[in-house]
Amino acid sequence: MKNASAFLASAAVIGVLCGVGAAHAATAGAIKNVVLVHGGFVDGSGWKGVYDILEKDGYKVTIVQNPTSSLEDDVAVTRRTLAAQDGPTILVGHSYGGVVITESGNDPKVRGLVYIAAFAPDTGESVSSLIANPPPGAAVPPILPPQDGYLFLDRSKFSASFAADVKPAQADFMAASQVPWGLNALNGKVTEPAWKGKPSWYLVTADDRMIPAPAQRQMANRAKATVAETAGSHAIYVSNPKVVADIIEQAAKGAAK
Structure with missing residues (x-):
């Protein structure tokens, strides 16, 4: 002995x-499983820094690649990803990804939701309805007129609006590699918000020029989310993955209690 x-x-x-x-x-x-959901105009590769930190800290991370063609399609992809998880999961959404997790987060495997500078709609709301009446003086995202039912950001204004604190070369690449964002995704309405039944966390980005910080705070408070706030652009998950990983880990520990 x-x-x-x-x-x-x-x-x-x-x-x-x-x-x-x-x-x-x-x-x-x-909770060890984390599923990351990207927003409009980008793909899942932007989560690389967050993924690296979480994996190093012992989490099993899966990244959803949304087609961003319609909310229905994106929710279906996310639900298939959740079905592949082997246990309780934290579901994370950035920007429009917040709409996707709000609609798909009622899955029984989801124990907590994390919104990263994200839309958190209520029943019947969409991105389109949430941005319809911006407050006076709020920055207006440089969205170009639709092309065949899809949206892009003005490439020359992408960095200043979406990724002001991202390294210039990387921000330029993000602008050049935009993913078309479908009008059916923009207009997709939430039916049963998961935040009404699941604990939520929200990271507000104070320097955001895509979703104004006051709008983020309002949505976070409505969802009764645990709120953290940081300086940073809409692309905080790229520019400061540590602060994003921190709130996800906080959620993973808090939702397990």
């Missing part, structure tokens, strides 16, 4: 020295 105890103690020390114990200790008692 004495030798066995000594062996176990040595193994624990070796595990800590190798970093194995530390990663699991960081998420002890937390």
